[in-house]
Amino acid sequence: MSTRIAFLKGHGTENDFVIVPDPENAVELPAAAVAALCDRRAGIGGDGLLHVVRSAAHPEARGMADEAEWFMDYRNGDGSVAEMCGNGVRVFARYLQHAGHAVEGDLAIATRGGVKTVHIAKDGDITVGMGRAVLPEGDVTVAVGEHSWPARNVNMGNPHAVAFVADLADAGALFTEPSFAPAAAYPDGVNVEFVVGRGPRHVAMRVHERGVGETRSCGTGACAVAVAAARRDGLDPRDTGLPVTYTVDLPGGTLVITEHPDGEIEMTGPAVIVAEGAIETEWLENAVR
Numbered sequence: 497m498s499t500r501i502a503f504l505k506g507h508g509t510e511n512d513f514v515i516v517p518d519p520e521n522a523v524e525l526p527a528a529a530v531a532a533l534c535d536r537r538a539g540i541g542g543d544g545l546l547h548v549v550r551s552a553a554h555p556e557a558r559g560m561a562d563e564a565e566w567f568m569d570y571r572n573g574d575g576s577v578a579e580m581c582g583n584g585v586r587v588f589a590r591y592l593q594h595a596g597h598a599v600e601g602d603l604a605i606a607t608r609g610g611v612k613t614v615h616i617a618k619d620g621d622i623t624v625g626m627g628r629a630v631l632p633e634g635d636v637t638v639a640v641g642e643h644s645w646p647a648r649n650v651n652m653g654n655p656h657a658v659a660f661v662a663d664l665a666d667a668g669a670l671f672t673e674p675s676f677a678p679a680a681a682y683p684d685g686v687n688v689e690f691v692v693g694r695g696p697r698h699v700a701m702r703v704h705e706r707g708v709g710e711t712r713s714c715g716t717g718a719c720a721v722a723v724a725a726a727r728r729d730g731l732d733p734r735d736t737g738l739p740v741t742y743t744v745d746l747p748g749g750t751l752v753i754t755e756h757p758d759g760e761i762e763m764t765g766p767a768v769i770v771a772e773g774a775i776e777t778e779w780l781e782n783a784v785r
């Protein structure tokens with residue numbers, strides 16, 4: 497007899513996720529199973545998967561269990577593991593609220609990028625303390641086909657290359673991964689953002705995500721873009737003592753990013769639970785065979 501695994505589907509600015517609640521870490525999710533679940537034709541479909549596990553039950557999160565009850569075991573749509581997902585952590589918080597594990601207000605969530613503080617507001621938006629950006633020195637170039645651009649290397653826990661372009665269409669269809677140089681800048685691959693200005697402290701971007709492809713939004717990417725845009729505009733809150741806020745438009749919606757004088761970055765945006773259902777384990781076992 498086939499058993500079933502509960503799942504939900506959610507998105508944050510149309511960066512969409514399969515959510516698998518598994519408090520005791522009992523569900524095996526090898527890369528092939530994640531890729532099958534995220535497949536938009538043969539599976540449920542998603543840019544990534546949020547495996548919801550109690551921190552105490554996961555070997556990678558046990559050390560954070562005193563600070564955060566829940567661990568976001570995030571996977572990209574191809575099954576690869578990433579350090580952090582900004583839209584994912586908002587959707588993860590929304591799931592905890594939906595399931596009665598959290599209420600409006602502050603909440604700590606363990607991620608591979610450390611413990612993140614999340615605020616679920618009354619108006620529905622969710623704000624995440626994303627930590628500080630690291631901007632390694634050195635020139636980086638990204639290329640798509642014949643076009644190439646200088647890019648800013650920004651690490652938000654996960655790696656980003658931020659390229660300012662004349663027109664968002666210049667990056668083309670983005671069906672394949674942009675290339676980058678030097679290879680040593682990103683030994684584990686990179687998320688690439690293409691950015692144009694829209695007005696004072698207002699930008700728009702497209703993103704090609706490592707382990708996924710082009711997506712409609714990327715939260716860590718929007719933070720990387722806001723910091724790169726601020727530096728390009730000569731703004732550094734660590735020098736002025738004043739917070740700097742950028743509005744970042746993405747194909748799937750808008751995120752608001754504030755960098756504070758201590759370097760801490762906050763991201764605010766929506767998070768939605770769309771559906772709930774059950775995965776046939778027999779289907780999943782066959783899919784990974």
Ligand SMILES: N[C@@H](CCC[C@H](N)C(=O)O)C(=O)O
Nearest residue numbers: 578581582583654714715716
């Ligand atoms: N969509 C995410 C980023 C997910 C991880 C990324 N693809 C990587 O491999 O680093 C976000 O909202 O931040």
